[in-house]
Amino acid sequence: MSRIANLLFAGVVCLIGAMFFVATSRTALREDSHATPDAVASVAQSGDVSFQSASEPAAKSDGEQEAYPTVIRKPSGPPRIELAGTDPQGRTGSVACSTCHRVRQPNLDNKTAATLDEFHQGMTFSHGSIACYSCHNPDDSDSLRLADGTLVAYQEVMTLCSQCHSKQAESFAHGAHGGMNGHWDLTRGPQMKNNCIDCHDPHAPAYPKMIVGFKPKDRFNAPLDHSHDHEGAESHDEH
Amino acid sequence: MTSTETDSTPSSKPSLPIVENFSRRAAVKAGFATLGAGAFVAAISPLRQAAKNTSAAEFMQTHYTELSTEQKADVIARLEAETKEKYGADVTIGDDRPIPGTKFVYAINLSVCNGNGKCVEACHKENNHDRDTNQSYIRVIEMPKGTMDMEQGSTTYTGVVPKDDKFYLPVQCQQCDEPPCVDVCPVKATWKEEDGIVVVDYNWCIGCRYCEAACPYHARRFNWKKPEVPAAEVNPDQSYLSNRIRPVGVVEKCTYCLHRTRRGKLPACLEACPTGARVFGNILDKDSNIRWILENKRVYILKEELGTKPAFFYYFD
Numbered sequence: 001m002s003r004i005a006n007l008l009f010a011g012v013v014c015l016i017g018a019m020f021f022v023a024t025s026r027t028a029l030r031e032d033s034h035a036t037p038d039a040v041a042s043v044a045q046s047g048d049v050s051f052q053s054a055s056e057p058a059a060k061s062d063g064e065q066e067a068y069p070t071v072i073r074k075p076s077g078p079p080r081i082e083l084a085g086t087d088p089q090g091r092t093g094s095v096a097c098s099t100c101h102r103v104r105q106p107n108l109d110n111k112t113a114a115t116l117d118e119f120h121q122g123m124t125f126s127h128g129s130i131a132c133y134s135c136h137n138p139d140d141s142d143s144l145r146l147a148d149g150t151l152v153a154y155q156e157v158m159t160l161c162s163q164c165h166s167k168q169a170e171s172f173a174h175g176a177h178g179g180m181n182g183h184w185d186l187t188r189g190p191q192m193k194n195n196c197i198d199c200h201d202p203h204a205p206a207y208p209k210m211i212v213g214f215k216p217k218d219r220f221n222a223p224l225d226h227s228h229d230h231e232g233a234e235s236h237d238e239h
Numbered sequence: 240m241t242s243t244e245t246d247s248t249p250s251s252k253p254s255l256p257i258v259e260n261f262s263r264r265a266a267v268k269a270g271f272a273t274l275g276a277g278a279f280v281a282a283i284s285p286l287r288q289a290a291k292n293t294s295a296a297e298f299m300q301t302h303y304t305e306l307s308t309e310q311k312a313d314v315i316a317r318l319e320a321e322t323k324e325k326y327g328a329d330v331t332i333g334d335d336r337p338i339p340g341t342k343f344v345y346a347i348n349l350s351v352c353n354g355n356g357k358c359v360e361a362c363h364k365e366n367n368h369d370r371d372t373n374q375s376y377i378r379v380i381e382m383p384k385g386t387m388d389m390e391q392g393s394t395t396y397t398g399v400v401p402k403d404d405k406f407y408l409p410v411q412c413q414q415c416d417e418p419p420c421v422d423v424c425p426v427k428a429t430w431k432e433e434d435g436i437v438v439v440d441y442n443w444c445i446g447c448r449y450c451e452a453a454c455p456y457h458a459r460r461f462n463w464k465k466p467e468v469p470a471a472e473v474n475p476d477q478s479y480l481s482n483r484i485r486p487v488g489v490v491e492k493c494t495y496c497l498h499r500t501r502r503g504k505l506p507a508c509l510e511a512c513p514t515g516a517r518v519f520g521n522i523l524d525k526d527s528n529i530r531w532i533l534e535n536k537r538v539y540i541l542k543e544e545l546g547t548k549p550a551f552f553y554y555f556d
Contacts, residue, residue: 006264010272017276021283171556175528176348176536179515180505185338188503194515207514209399210353214360216373218460 101141328473337434354407361511369466376493412493413549420450
């Protein structure tokens with residue numbers, strides 16, 4: 001009996017000890033949980049507001065169903081030539097194409113910069129075997145012209161490009177060619193798209209080569225020779 | 240008690256046996272009792288550690304899908320306060336829910352992608368990835384021409400791109416309609432939402448990494464350490480299921496930037512792409528770009544034979 005009593009007593013002591021521990025740790029938790037909502041309450045107020053405002057305009061614009069436009073960027077105007085020299089007052093300036101070309105006879109046969117004896121000589125041209133005046137307008141050098149001779153402003157350069165590159169133009173119209181920014185959902189905001197010459201140099205339209213900058217350092221990017229797996233496998237082979 | 244005394248008194252006459260008996264047994268018992276108590280304390284000590292690492296509110300937080308609106312607001316306020324405390328950045332964490340009538344789909348023009356990696360960088364910045372590891376949800380694979388076998392590609396390429404005998408395959412989460420990662424999650428911390436995006440409740444994830452092993456596209460990432468992001472570089476436009484700064488020891492993944500796309504904006508990787516290879520849209524919209532591509536281009540699905548039914552398409556011009 002005494003042994004059982006002693007065992008019971010030890011058990012009760014252990015139980016009390018255990019309850020004490022659990023109780024203390026629980027009260028610590030509970031104190032924490034009491035403190036957190038109080039401390040957070042003021043933040044919750046402000047958080048709630050932004051929470052609401054984030055979802056409200058979305059609901060409104062859904063109801064309106066008013067579509068924002070898709071904006072295609074345009075060149076600001078005809079190109080201007082920066083003058084190399086300065087005038088006596090030290091000012092530089094730029095001139096329009098027509099400043100020179102109005103008084104010069106256009107050479108309709110010219111196809112590359114190499115055959116020019118004056119001006120535009122360093123220019124690289126790699127755009128099929130078309131002549132300069134296929135696209136530039138001999139009658140008004142501050143504008144372009146289509147294949148049928150119709151005048152096209154520099155701002156409408158995409159009309160010009162599209163007459164040959166209809167496949168790309170079609171893809172562009174469906175968002176499958178060319179970069180864009182803004183919204184996919186036009187009921188919520190506008191979308192901005194690049195035009196042809198934002199990415200392609202009209203005189204050498206092949207997309208330029210680029211240099212890789214950013215690389216994640218994950219296990220797939222570790223060079224094979226220094227990876228842990230490989231070293232492990234090697235040492236296994238040696239053994 | 241009386242019986243004990245009567246039993247022990249006769250034998251105890253010569254040499255105080257009660258004291259001897261008591262000291263031996265009691266010493267052993269007390270020893271074991273101490274051992275037991277010690278073991279018990281050791282057993283519950285992780286609770287004290289847990290209390291130190293996570294606040295009680297975080298510990299008691301239920302699954303995201305079971306939270307009421309008020310509870311969500313509390314949780315988000317707590318997370319915003321924690322971000323302020325730990326990272327020194329003022330952020331707004333939204334709770335962006337799927338837009339009714341949308342299913343997001345991505346497409347990449349492999350004829351145009353030149354592997355420059357701008358999308359990888361944009362993802363890194365947009366989603367508040369750890370700055371030290373340059374983590375990102377996107378991996379661009381340099382592939383030999385003539386195969387779509389991912390294993391033949393390499394992600395370690397550098398220098399001038401594109402190389403003549405190579406093409407470039409950006410791989411990120413494909414938001415599968417039959418996601419193997421969701422099937423294997425033992426705690427349902429990851430699931431597929433109505434607009435097709437597979438999300439993770441970072442506060443519910445136990446970090447077992449089953450999903451990482453199950454994903455055939457290597458699209459999931461594990462936070463081996465606490466993400467380090469300088470306060471000035473933290474993207475303050477955050478969402479609970481998306482780019483809020485993840486705790487250590489949880490799995491994360493691409494969410495098609497749902498903190499942007501569910502607000503109508505384009506994903507960050509698309510906006511960063513200088514070649515315009517990326518297309519994003521709502522496949523349920525008959526007039527969307529993505530529908531036109533699926534109907535008019537040669538479209539390819541990565542690892543189609545696995546039956547994962549990705550919401551991610553690759554096409555050629």
